[in-house]
Amino acid sequence: MSDLPYPFTAIVGMADLRLGLLLNAVSPAVGGVLVRGEKGTAKSTMVRALAGLLPSIATVPGCRFACDPAAADPQCPDGPHAPQPAEQRPAHLVELPVGVSEDRIVGSLDLERALAEGVKAYEPGLLAKAHRGVLYIDEVNLLQDHVVDLLLDAAAMGRSYVEREGVSVRHAARFLLVGTMNPEEGELRPQLLDRFGLTVEIAATRDPDERAEVVRRRLAYDADPAGFAARYADDERALAERITAARELLPKVALTDLALRQITAVCAAFEVDGLRADIVMARTAVALAAWDGRTEVAEEDVRRAARLALPHRRRRNPFDAPGLDEEQLDRTLAEHSEPSGPDEDPGQPLDQDPDGDGDDDGPGDGGPGGGGGAPAPGDAPDGAAAAQSEPAPEAGVPPQGTGGGAKAPVAAAGDPYRTRLFKVPGTGKGAQGRRSPAETDGGHTVRARRPQGALHRLHLSATLRAAAPHQLARGRDSRALVLHRDDFREQVRQGRESNLVLFVVDASGSMAARQRMTAVKGAVMSLLMDAYQRRDKIGMITFRGSAAELALPPTSSVEVGAARLEQLPTGGRTPLAAGLLRAHEVLRVERMRDPHRRPLLMVVTDGRATGGRDALAQAGRAAGLLAGQGVASVVLDCESGPVRLGLARTLAAQLRASAVTLDELRADGVTALVHAHRTASYDRKAA
Template sequence: MTDVRYPFTAIVGMADLRLGLLLNAVSPAVGGVLVRGEKGTAKSTMVRALAGLLPSISTVEGCRFACDPAAPDPQCPDGAHEGPAGTDRAARLVELPVGVTEDRIVGSLDLERALTEGVKAYEPGLLAKAHRGVLYIDEVNLLQDHVVDLLLDAAAMGRSYVEREGVSVRHAARFLLVGTMNPEEGELRPQLLDRFGLTVEIAATREPRERAEVVRRRLAYDADPAAFADRFAGEERTLAERITAARALLPEVALTDTALRQITAVCAAFEVDGLRADIVMARTAVALAAWAGRTEVLEEDVRKAARLALPHRRRRNPFDAPGLDEEKLDRTLEEHAEPEEQPEDTGAQEASEGRGPDEEQPGPDGGGPDDDGPGDGGPDDGGPGGGAPDPAGPAAPTEFAATDTAPAPDAPETDVPAQGPRPARESAPVAAGEPYRTKLFKVPGTGKGAQGRRSPAETDGGHTIRARRPAGQLTRLHLAATLQAAAPHQHVRGRTGRALELRRDDFREQVRQGRESNLVLFVVDASGSMAARQRMTAVKGAVLSLLMDAYQRRDKVGLITFRGAGAELALPPTSSVEVGAARLESLPTGGRTPLAAGLLRAHETLRVERMRDPHRRPLLVVVTDGRATGGRDALADAGRAAGLLAAQGLASVVLDCESGPVRLGLARRLAGQLGASAVTLDELRAEGVAALVHAHRPAGSTGTATRTATSTADRKAA
């Protein structure tokens, strides 16, 4: 392995991401960058490369919190720092792993020394290490919510607070916050999205020549990292000097009244919540002007600031993709480009305005309005910055970028031979009905799954419910229980002085109860018997409502469809409910009803997920009219498949989609075989789908238990 970083100026394309990172380097007050993009698009490589461009910092010698000698932190835990000499060092890049714990982020107290020796021994965490540097969070959407809350609160306040067991520590924590995420793996809550200053959407380029240049440079770097870095050393120094110059120019940049009016008008037009977007846009526009070497904010700066600061803030349905209406943005800017007081002579006014409709304004590099990149040259000339932005998307220097294609549907575990008259004709997808709000219903018992907002579970967050002996390292001391355990033995141990005489067996840790997320696996009948437009619209609307609820509760979702000759895992279990909504919307119908194949595919999917995530409790939702066609023993095969699922003791519900004056009751029969509750589509909206899956077999019970829909009283109690 090598310690030589991939040069920032060697990355091809990705002008928007490059610009967003550089603007934060110029003005950390912008608030960081959230990078959204598919896998293999060099998100991590570009962030790591940025750290090498940041100016060095001067720190108080021996200070663990990187205090500035010119303005030391008066509350620094390491002292007041009166008159110590400073030492220069490079700005740090601190990477936050996905499995990081709260005490590792904010720091930890040596509780045993505090109790036995009576001293406050504080070990700084990652926030202290990142002070005046870069804090990089890869896969930020996979972090637990309470961990993200800690990070974003520190980023907003510029200070970290540690309040534990009567000991209070606080220190400065100002850093450039950069998070990356793959939207396919789940979304951040809107409150957390708003705390990132800028957001950038990236995708791998589809231009063959640019992709070839990405591969060429990566292979050259792997062959000789030092020589490759030397090739771009001059461009790296030039870019670092430009960042330093822009930082020096930043205080002199003027935000005119016209520019400020345009900023507030754009935020109002796009109906963003709160005023943080206005502030971030103003800071970003000022940084853009400083980066371009100007002392005045222009309209083009406001336009670019809106494209970076608003897409993740605009008011939208959770299933809508982020983005801005470019025509609306341009129209709003034009409407508020004129002074508030209109002169009587409109001709003289137009002549006095400094800009015509076709006049170009300099971009951040001094070029045209579309020149977002910091470097010159493109993939063909071997230039440092990759040239002008590629409309088709950026390239990936760290990994071979490849087009993601959906895998071919897997063959079902049990193929039922076709028989009888010709299959029903396939129908085009129908739109889902309007989703509706569902009430919160919990899975009984206490789980140990990932933190979420649905069912009771033992989690790192939440409230303390009891104390226990620690199985490993002590992380969350239960002070009262520890003192109670040690108190009877003080006389025997010969205690003297203030300190308690403690033994390892005396320590107790907190057991906290919060909420967990669950895996909601939908098994949807898409056969010809379900193809009635009105009925399928209602079914899709019901499933979409549960997806909306899963988005709010931080659940994982999966989607299995069965029709024709077999079943397909249309959406492997994922935290991205947006992808689930898109797959549901495009679901076609028609063909036979291989119910057994759908249930067997659910059995296999849950088996695999149980190995991957053994603590996440599943919930099975079967959407069908109960019919099974494709063979003489189709219904018997479906019953045997249901028995396999029932033997696992799953919480499940059957949505009975049978319609017409004569009903066979096949869906209710299937519910009995699954040990599940059943509800008709007529009852669906009145009761709420989530209410029907409240009941769960208590932990420790054996055999197959019948789950029934919760009563009105139960729902009110919930």
């Protein structure tokens, strides 16, 4: 592969992404771009191509932290800087790998030299290299939590801090943050999502001519990168000059009171959290005017700024797709297209519902282009309403099959709620998350041990205790402590890990009886939301009719799991053993792929099993197979009605798992139970 980047002006289509990147090149204060799209859409190619268009920066010669000679950082580790001629260099594009370590991001101190020799040796990290440039993160949604925390701190304060046993280093770290992600692999933490100024949704074009042109240019580039770049050199130069001109014009652009009122009205109408959206929209609108060569923000600038800055800030819950209702945007801008007159009520709220129906969400809620979006998780799909109005099949109704024949009914999910926390017993070593105890890079220190590889987290007191008994034998003759390599101890920290939560959902006719499936889907949806918040990987197996199906292979995209659950049909017999055996096979494969990620099996069933006289015995043997491998399990007992057989609790005993009813699943239900118990105790004591 050539070292020459693909020319920015040679990329076909993707106007929104092109504009979002160029606006940030004009005004880095906009806050960066998050690029969401399917794989193979040239997201990374376009971001890397942007670096060649950025104006060069002036730096202090020899400064590893890119200090600006006109305003040098007084806390720069390479400072203080004496006045000297500036050095011009290109702005850096720094790529942050998904599996990057904490020391690689913020830099590292050589603790052994610091303690043994008294030398403070600091090696700058990627944040220092990205200062005044671009920090690019491919697959940003896959970053571990402790890395996200570091980025949030740097983005919020514009500085990077390194603290190691009383030794402090800090330096400026202001950069243009650009991230790309495939939504199918999971979403971003809300805090990091909000730090991106703009977001762009992209997809591969469906136009055959455009696709042919993309392939044609790519093949030409691969065959002769230098010649291909030369053909676009004039276009690249002209675009770079336009960026420079827009930067020079930017301070002269006026944000009128009318434009500012439109911006705040739009943000209020779409009910975005906080005021960051208003600020980002204002900066984006000013950058758009400068990019077009104008000195005053127009209504169209506000409209385009809203399409880029608001979609990812409108999500009300983790399963909402980002999007913007174009009709609502047009209405709001039209209502505030003229300055306030003397007859206008100054107390009228900016977010008043224009059509009076109390609903801010229009029918076209979709991506930034305004196309129809997917239904919200709480809404029933087209066939769900009809399914709810039809009587659900009772247990014993002939199976409708898993394919062909009459269409199985689909029940809508009930409203999600906060659930109890289920953990995997013991201490793991999986990826950082928020569910089960594990040894992690973050968390609190629980013990010390000899370093395993390079020393990163010194345990000072344990190191001193290890060295103290040997000082006389080592001939210590001064106040300096004589340390050997074997004396050093590192911290072992305990935090929380993410797990693989595998759902095994009974979708048979017995579950559909008495509209039970609506409550069951609401419970599973609530558990999915809990898995999203705890950064888990999830999978889903469903069983009905005559077989079990892997409805969702293990993935980080909880949104896909929610969509599959919404469309899950019910009816037919109950092949419980097949569902458990399929879970055993899925977990076996995942154990080979990721041996450190511990599984949590969630079996959602009423415990019934059909398929022969010994169906329950077969299910018991399958449960014993899972229990014998030490799989942590929870059985969600969905049995209801006055007469209960207790089959789900029998299954839980065979799995060596706990059994939880739908009522017991709710976190607020458990809290109320504890509160009632305490109140009763106090009343008895008072009596």
